[in-house]
Amino acid sequence: MTDAAHAAHFESAARQEHAARFGMWVFLGSELLLFAGLFALYGAGRAANPGAFREGITHATKTLGSINTAVLLVSSTSVALSVELLRRGRQKQSIAALCVTILLGIVFLALKLTEYGEHFREGISPGGAGYFFALHQAPGLALFWSLYFISTGLHAVHVCVGLVLLGLTTRRVLQGHIHSARFYTLHNAALYWHLIDLVWIFLWPLYYLS
Amino acid sequence: MTPARSANGPSLGGLVLTGALLLGLAALSYGLSFMQLGALGLPVALLIAACKALTVLFVFMDFGALSASAKLAAAAALLMVALLLGLMITDVATRERAPLPPPNTSS
Numbered sequence: 001m002t003d004a005a006h007a008a009h010f011e012s013a014a015r016q017e018h019a020a021r022f023g024m025w026v027f028l029g030s031e032l033l034l035f036a037g038l039f040a041l042y043g044a045g046r047a048a049n050p051g052a053f054r055e056g057i058t059h060a061t062k063t064l065g066s067i068n069t070a071v072l073l074v075s076s077t078s079v080a081l082s083v084e085l086l087r088r089g090r091q092k093q094s095i096a097a098l099c100v101t102i103l104l105g106i107v108f109l110a111l112k113l114t115e116y117g118e119h120f121r122e123g124i125s126p127g128g129a130g131y132f133f134a135l136h137q138a139p140g141l142a143l144f145w146s147l148y149f150i151s152t153g154l155h156a157v158h159v160c161v162g163l164v165l166l167g168l169t170t171r172r173v174l175q176g177h178i179h180s181a182r183f184y185t186l187h188n189a190a191l192y193w194h195l196i197d198l199v200w201i202f203l204w205p206l207y208y209l210s
Numbered sequence: 211m212t213p214a215r216s217a218n219g220p221s222l223g224g225l226v227l228t229g230a231l232l233l234g235l236a237a238l239s240y241g242l243s244f245m246q247l248g249a250l251g252l253p254v255a256l257l258i259a260a261c262k263a264l265t266v267l268f269v270f271m272d273f274g275a276l277s278a279s280a281k282l283a284a285a286a287a288l289l290m291v292a293l294l295l296g297l298m299i300t301d302v303a304t305r306e307r308a309p310l311p312p313p314n315t316s317s
Binding site for chain 1: 219220222225226228229232233236239240243247251252254255256258259262263266267269270271276277279280283284286287288290291294295298299301302
């Protein structure tokens with residue numbers, strides 16, 4: 001298959017594009033279900049241990065988490081801009097917007113690692129391990145921190161995958177394989193990045209704010 | 211907020227404004243987290259999060275312009291999430307505490 005044509009099993013390029021977009025939304029739906037399970041666990045845990053969850057939030061790194069929220073929101077904007085710029089044939093500006101998105105994703109991960117480092121120094125580890133839990137023995141506190149590490153860790157894995165995806169897509173835009181007449185691959189990569197943003201939009205208030 | 215559209219998609223200025231709106235909503239959440247809202251704190255924070263999510267979904271992800279089949283896939287996923295969360299809430303709300311076992315009187 002060449003990039004200008006469609007795959008042999010599709011009757012037209014338009015049909016292939018439709019299948020790619022549809023497939024992406026089915027995939028995003030499955031990802032949503034994956035995270036919904038963790039949100040359900042959080043809800044059940046918080047209903048059973050409201051005090052412990054509120055205490056857990058007071059030990060969260062609110063400033064770093066909030067900066068990360070702004071970083072992801074700006075990155076979501078820049079990836080949406082990259083799609084729109086490429087649609088208008090402004091390839092160089094689209095690549096620049098993609099590079100900004102990748103840079104912001106790396107900043108997000110760096111801040112996330114800094115957060116984890118602070119928690120480990122405080123004696124907070126997944127599974128209720130660490131001296132923090134000897135000092136703070138509220139039932140449910142270990143559950144809060146386990147859910148925090150699982151949810152934010154799984155999210156961080158998705159950020160890593162998103163960065164690889166955006167990196168590969170940027171290369172294909174540079175090579176001219178993705179262009180104004182055929183940009184659904186970039187659009188799909190952007191959709192994945194927006195999903196990462198959507199998940200964080202809900203993780204942030206639950207684990208850092210209230 | 212719906213940015214002005216060109217023939218094919220949202221305007222660049224509209225996307226930038228949407229980004230600014232999202233940052234504004236995030237700043238609102240951050241500011242409210244320092245106020246003593248009591249039991250209202252979490253619902254308010256989640257309401258603002260839902261506003262941000264809908265903005266991302268409809269402006270950045272262009273949900274409104276999806277094909278009917280893709281919308282069906284998204285609706286099926288949302289239905290499954292609603293079922294999962296609904297049944298979880300029902301379980302938590304109606305669960306009774308297990309009775310304590312009788313004290314062991316044999317010695």
